[in-house]
Amino acid sequence: MPWRIGPADRATGQRPDPYRVWLSEVMLQQTTVAAVRDYFRRFTARWPDVAALAAAPDEDVMGEWAGLGYYARARNLLKCARAVVSQHHGHFPSTREGLLGLPGIGPYTAAAIAAIAFDEPAVVVDGNVERVMARLHLVETPLPPAKAELIALAAALTPDHRPGDYAQAVMDLGATICTPRNPACGICPWAQPCAARAAGVQGELPRKLAKAAKPLRTGVAYLARRADGAWLLERRPDQGLLGGMLGWPGSDWAASPADQPPLAADWRDPGAEVRHTFTHFHLHLALRIAEVPLDAAPERGFFLPSADFRPSALPTVMRKAYDIARSIL
């Protein structure tokens, strides 16, 4: 993984760059390694250190993050980079407690950075560690109530020697061997002491409380292309869903939203809607598409010139709408 240093460098006492550790850990929050890899490469190529990132315009960072999800992470990433520069002389705090004070850094990320970048024996507990501990110690209590117990069990195993390598090793074990489904107990180095394995319930742990069903919300989005190729977009407010990202003007997303076009035009119905599922609801988004003249004066949003418009800077639901509009215009 591009954010790790090799064993040869590690053997010389070299530490990984705290900036790269921080960036990778934030990207990896609730996100798979496969999804993060290319984003990490693009971010570090464009912004090689925390000072460069802190100096970047908001819209550049949000656009580079587009598609990775949980956009509050990108907003907090910038806040954090700027705080490190302005309040910590451009250096990340080296302790769990110091890191916890920064935006977007919670208990897991603070411990991970402290252990991996600064060799602090912090207790690193993510979903992988929770799963490994629940199985190793046969914890039947469901998550999230079991959280405190699992942290205590993880703390009892955390070594003072090479805590960063230990933390990554347990997370790697969870990601590759002690997986949620069909764990590979036959090649697991902890198969012998594993209580869940002995009881034959390893595939059922950790237990989890049932989640709420996702309601259906609907909405309408308006995609207007001006005669010169510019698209009518708007910047979404910083708070809430897709906060700070570009999007198409349209209705709210609700059980039965009211809607109002952003400008007068001959709106066409493409006959296809966008279906998208967020963490807590399903969305059916109807589309209205129009070609408008150069002097069109929108009541909402702004025309982004085609030379400045990259579909990759849109969140996925907005890019799905764009793909449909482009196919019929």
Added chain:
DNA sequence: TAGACGTGGAG
């Protein structure tokens, strides 16, 4: 403290 907050891949 429980709910808000994205996405793409696996089964």
Added chain:
DNA sequence: TCTCCAAGTCT
């Protein structure tokens, strides 16, 4: 097609 979920944080 559908559910689950992945290296969580914020409010």
